[in-house]
Amino acid sequence: MRSDSAGATHKFATECRRQGVGFSFGFAVDARVRDAVDTLNLADAWYPAIDSGGGIRDGAWIAEATGLVDLSGWPAGTRLILRKERPHPGAQLNFTDADGMRVTAFITDTPNGVIDGQLAGLELRHRQHARVEDRIREAKATGLRNLPCHGFDANNAWLEIILAATDLVAWATLIGFTEHPDLATCEIDTFRYRVLHVAARITKARQIRLRIDATWRWAAAITAAWHRLRDAFP
Template sequence: MGFSFGYPVDWRVQDAVDTLTLADVWDPAIDTDGGIREGAWVAEATGLVNLSSWPAGTRLILRKERPHPGAQLRFTDADGMRVTAFITDTAPGVIPGQVAGLELRHRQHARIEDRIRELKATGLRNFPCHSFWSNAAWLEIILAATDLVTWARLIGFHDHPGLARIEITTFRYRILHIAARITHGARQQRLRLDATWRWAAAIATAWQHIRTAFG
């Protein structure tokens, strides 16, 4: 078991970026096909930042990249380059591509941070109770709700990519906020939706997809 997670770009990391830039030791980043990632470079800054509070063998990897067109620059950006950092305990030579390979692996797992962000937006940001077990129950409810929303998007909106990939806050507004009720009659179950809602047709189609999947 190992770790690889984001590290704050503080003044120590900014100093390391300046040192690496003066030494001209940045290597090109790579894409999943092994080709060069245009406008992105990586470097190791393990020896330039004090990591003594982390487990032995922890490494600090930096990436600088040209921001996407229209992106707002941050105060941590250096010379117009967006700088990000992560730490890992993966030893040298384990991942093909050395530092560039480590950065590629970390970037490919960005969806994990997306899921954590969704969990926080669902209620994980704050535990509301004083009791440990009450908060444990709260956590289970959040995980169950997130799973339900995820499966609803995958099953119900597979033919609407724009709705299948939206995050929970947008999903809550577009899908869950619609005025609707379930009615029963003539041995049938019906979902009555507000026809004026912009996404009503997509929601009706998703309802049928979900009923078919579990019918």
């Protein structure tokens, strides 16, 4: 279970433990964490962060501060991991940033040796939960920002339609466009233009055929995806 600091509550962590689910929650950078950062800086106890490909992430470092902050109120085995990195060009520094570095923190109950990359792997796993924000943006672009009705039940039905549509698009890209990352990872507006709005006809004779304008730039990719989807759901 991954979340930002809004999910970092003792009750939630305890319930995750009761259900047998590991957790990785954002953690507030308070005075205790800032003191831990100072201690880690003096000890030169930071290690390079990694990117999604496993390479070194430039300008970012990881350290464990479990023994420097009191975590006794959290489930046994909870660890505190810190990351410091150079802010992006033009980013506004916060009062809590140390030595010009942006510091973030998270807690997790994942022990050593479970995730490849040790501390850096744990930080990468936690950072990747930000894809949730991408999904929310995609849902808004699919129609979530436009609740069209005055009644709660009608808008609830609209919400279910939007969620179904985003699920269908996600599965279509995952199954059908694995060999075309420009289509598999594009935003919904781009996917709608390139794939969903293409002029085509479904014809039925001895076989069901999807006829697409052969001059369309992504016609071959759409055709291959059509066959993969039909094979996946015969």
